[in-house]
Amino acid sequence: MRVVLQRSKEAKVEVDGKAVGSIEKGFVLLVGITHSDELEDVKYLAEKIAHLRVFEDENGKMNQSILDSGGAILSISQFTLYGDTRKGRRPNFMNAAKPDQAKELYDQFNILLRDQGLTVETGIFGAMMDVHLINDGPVTLILDSK
Known part of the structure; x- marks a missing residue:
């Protein structure tokens, strides 16, 4: 499982020109699932993200988690995180999980x-989405359960 985490000042996702999810301060998560992912991968990254200290404290140090800072999450499914570009000029997406496994x-x-007390907004799984965000920092991290 891969997640691209972006700390944001605000973000929203639209489908067919209509906002389906939006947040103020928090994280935009682009979430990719591969064939070998299991519940343990999901648990690991959910716990890691909830407690990752990338928000500034009163001294300006990245020392607070999203739980500490009161932020929210905009979670977007993103099978293209498992695109393989090593051969040719068009990505191969064979490493992305099939939609039924990935959605679950x-x-x-x-x-x-x-369940950890976070507000989570989402896009629509499998839809073409327009994601708008103001990246804060910018802070962008890539997390992988492997």
């Missing part, structure tokens, strides 16, 4: 984040 684990990931 993606939904579980969002549930686990909510």
Whole structure:
């Protein structure tokens, strides 16, 4: 499981020109699932993200988690994180999980984040989405459960 995490000042996702999810301060998460991912991968990354200290404290140091800072999450499914570009000029997406497996684990990931007390907004799984964000910092991290 891969997640591209971006600390944001505000973000929203639109489908067919209509906002389906939006947040103020927090994280935009682009979430990719591969064939070998299981519930343990989902649990690991949900826990890691909830407690990752990348928000500034009163001294300007990245010392607070999203739980500490009161931020929210905009979670977007993103199978293209498993695109393989080593050969040719067009990505191969064979490493991305099939939609039924990916949706189940993606939904579980969002549930686990909510279970930790976080507000989680999402896009629509499998839809073409327009994601708007103001990246804060910018702070962008790539997390992988492997």
